Amino acid sequence: MGNGRVFTCEQLASALTLVIENMILKPKVTQDRFLITLEYKYHKDGKTKRLRQALSKMVMEAFNGTVEAYIYNVRQQIKEIIVKGELYDEE
Structure with a gap:
């Protein structure tokens, strides 16, 4: 990723971990040939x-x-x- 640097999915997930209120949100990171997909999940209001x-x-x-x-x-x-x-409810 840029300047010849390469990162693992785990390193990218750690770098994109968020702290919001009392929640620590670490994304699931997957990649294919052209895209890197981030998926955040959390529980709110049941x-x-x-x-x-x-x-x-x-x-x-x-x-x-x-x-x-x-x-x-x-x-x-x-x-x-x-x-x-602006999130989707998990089904």
Whole structure:
């Protein structure tokens, strides 16, 4: 990912772990040839909520900045979505 650096799914999941209120949310990270998929799950009000995001490997490699800046931007966007409650109920 950028500058010839390579990260494992576990390292990326750790970097994208969020703390919201009293919850620690670590995503499940999977990858295929072109995409990295993040899936966050948590329980709220007796329901399991889920958020899935897909990141393009090409965008990550072409990002004009550091890997840390990219991960920070992704974390901020996901945190905003979760705080706003724009999640799906798990079925």
